[in-house]
Amino acid sequence: MEVTRTKLDGVLRIRPPTCFKDFRGEYVELYNEKVYREAGITVSFIQDDISVSGRNVLRGIHGDHKTWKLVSCLYGEFFMAVVDCRDGSAGFGKWESFTLSEHNRLQVLVPPSFGLAHLVLSDRAIFHYKQSTYYDRASQFTYRWNDPRFAIPWPVQNPILSERDQMGGSRSIS
Numbered sequence: 455m456e457v458t459r460t461k462l463d464g465v466l467r468i469r470p471p472t473c474f475k476d477f478r479g480e481y482v483e484l485y486n487e488k489v490y491r492e493a494g495i496t497v498s499f500i501q502d503d504i505s506v507s508g509r510n511v512l513r514g515i516h517g518d519h520k521t522w523k524l525v526s527c528l529y530g531e532f533f534m535a536v537v538d539c540r541d542g543s544a545g546f547g548k549w550e551s552f553t554l555s556e557h558n559r560l561q562v563l564v565p566p567s568f569g570l571a572h573l574v575l576s577d578r579a580i581f582h583y584k585q586s587t588y589y590d591r592a593s594q595f596t597y598r599w600n601d602p603r604f605a606i607p608w609p610v611q612n613p614i615l616s617e618r619d620q621m622g623g624s625r626s627i628s
Contacts, residue, residue: 455468455471455490455493456469457469460536461548461550462550462568465536465562465563465564465565465568466495466562466563467552467562468495468524468560468561468562468563470482470483470484470485470559470561471483471486471489472486482559484526484561484582485499495563497522497524498586499522499524499584499585499586500585500586500588501584501587501588502583502584502585503582503583503585503589504580504581504583505580505581506579506580507578507579508574508577508578508614509574509575509577509578510574510610510612510613511573511574511613511614511615512571512572512573512574512599512608512610512613512615513571513572513619514569514570514596514599514619515535515539515570515596515598515599515601516569516570516571516594516595516596517537517539517564517566517567517568518566518567518587518590518594519566519567519593519595520566520586520593521586522563522564522566522585522586523563523564523570523583523584523585523586524561524564524584525561525564525570525572526559526560526561526581526582526583527554527555527560527580527581527582528556528580528581528582529556529578529579529580530555530556530574530575530576530577530578530579530580531555531556531557531574531575531576532553532554532555532572532573532575532576532581533551533552533573533609534552534553534570535549535550535551535608536549536550536562536568536569536570537569537570537571537597537604537606538567538568539568539595539597540567540568541567547603547604551606553575555576569595571599571606573608573610573613596618596619596622597622598619598622599613599615
């Protein structure tokens with residue numbers, strides 16, 4: 455397993471413990487609690503979720519102040535942005551992007567109070583994430599995907615958005 459720190463405090467890029475390919479196909483071990491703990495990742499995950507989306511669908515920027523997320527791409531490819539949304543922190547608004555795919559099998563560990571968004575680059579993608587808390591939409595924050603404070607250079611100018619992501623949340627600017 456390979457764990458790399460990113461420029462965002464607490465955000466880690468991870469190459470899973472086992473990725474094996476041969477003439478039959480591929481085997482990937484997405485998570486092994488013992489191996490992750492030995493690497494210093496001691497988060498206890500209690501819920502797994504996936505979202506399936508088509509090309510140019512953008513979901514986010516969403517997050518909450520209590521949940522750790524371990525993100526993987528099971529199928530396809532997406533561009534993902536992680537944004538520091540810690541109110542009052544020196545890092546507020548800083549972001550980093552990652553491309554996750556079924557080919558590179560990278561994972562990203564996202565701490566609480568960081569927003570997360572992803573844009574599908576392939577015809578279809580399956581976004582998988584483990585969570586340290588149960589999903590609670592009422593506790594989530596939402597920022598507009600194109601909030602000028604973040605200035606994220608998305609690879610698509612007119613993504614497909616939900617109403618929530620078009621409008622942003624109570625913490626987004628007009």
